[in-house]
Amino acid sequence: MTELSLYVLDIVQNSITADASRIDVNLVERLGTLTFEVKDNGRGMSAEMAEKVTDPFTTSRTTRRVGLGLPFLKLAAEQTGGSLELSSELGVGTSLSALFQTEHIDMVPLGDFAGTVVTLIQGAPDIRFVIKRGRDDKEYTLDTDELREVLGGDVPLNEPDVLTWINDYVTENELSL
Numbered sequence: 001m002t003e004l005s006l007y008v009l010d011i012v013q014n015s016i017t018a019d020a021s022r023i024d025v026n027l028v029e030r031l032g033t034l035t036f037e038v039k040d041n042g043r044g045m046s047a048e049m050a051e052k053v054t055d056p057f058t059t060s061r062t063t064r065r066v067g068l069g070l071p072f073l074k075l076a077a078e079q080t081g082g083s084l085e086l087s088s089e090l091g092v093g094t095s096l097s098a099l100f101q102t103e104h105i106d107m108v109p110l111g112d113f114a115g116t117v118v119t120l121i122q123g124a125p126d127i128r129f130v131i132k133r134g135r136d137d138k139e140y141t142l143d144t145d146e147l148r149e150v151l152g153g154d155v156p157l158n159e160p161d162v163l164t165w166i167n168d169y170v171t172e173n174e175l176s177l
Contacts (some may be wrong), residue, residue: 001072003111004036004100009119010069011038011096016124018042020093023127027113028134029177033082034100034107045088053086073098080104114170117142118163125158133170135177142170 001007008025015023020042028035045053053070074084082099100107117131121144131142144157147166155162 001076002108004034004076004108005111005113005116007069007073007076007098008036008038008113009116011073012120014069015040015042015094016120016127018044018094021127022130024130024132026132026134027110028132028139029102030134030136032101032103034102036098036100037096039093039095041093044090044092044094046090047088050086050088050094070096076100076106076108079106113174114167117170118167121166122158122163125156131170133173133177138177140173140176142166 001010004027008027012023012025015038018040020040022041024037024039026035026037070084070086077084077098077100081101081104084099085097086094088094113133117129121129127144129142129144133140147157147162151157151162157163157166
């Protein structure tokens with residue numbers, strides 16, 4: 001993948017598929033590193049599956065025999081001198097953390113993070129997303145439960161005007177980092 005935001009989309013889609021009702025996404029840049037974390041309360045994986053999940057020929061899908069998202073994310077992190085850690089517990093959820101060295105020549109650009117956030121919320125408007133993004137001493141948070149509270153429950157998060165506001169909110173905050 002050519003952008004980190006596409007990895008975010010892919011990994012969070014795994015959480016959605018695992019029936020998570022809450023997904024936390026953290027992207028934090030500090031001191032020449034970028035940490036990308038996803039934590040969910042989905043079905044989780046067995047210890048055996050969690051150990052093998054970065055093998056491209058291991059997948060829980062029945063429609064194909066390869067799963068490339070996690071192996072590619074691991075490779076992208078390791079190519080920068082970083083790493084990938086994953087922990088999971090059946091019935092509890094999964095946590096993933098990828099560390100990138102941002103000054104490395106193989107570091108992929110972030111890409112359209114606002115578009116990724118909008119796509120996730122549009123596709124799964126009932127899930128609680130808590131998205132934290134930071135760089136050095138600045139950060140912002142987008143919590144879809146807070147948006148629901150402000151909207152009063154009558155307006156779905158995948159309403160076009162709401163999605164436009166979310167896109168503008170993330171874009172403005174990205175520019176301020």
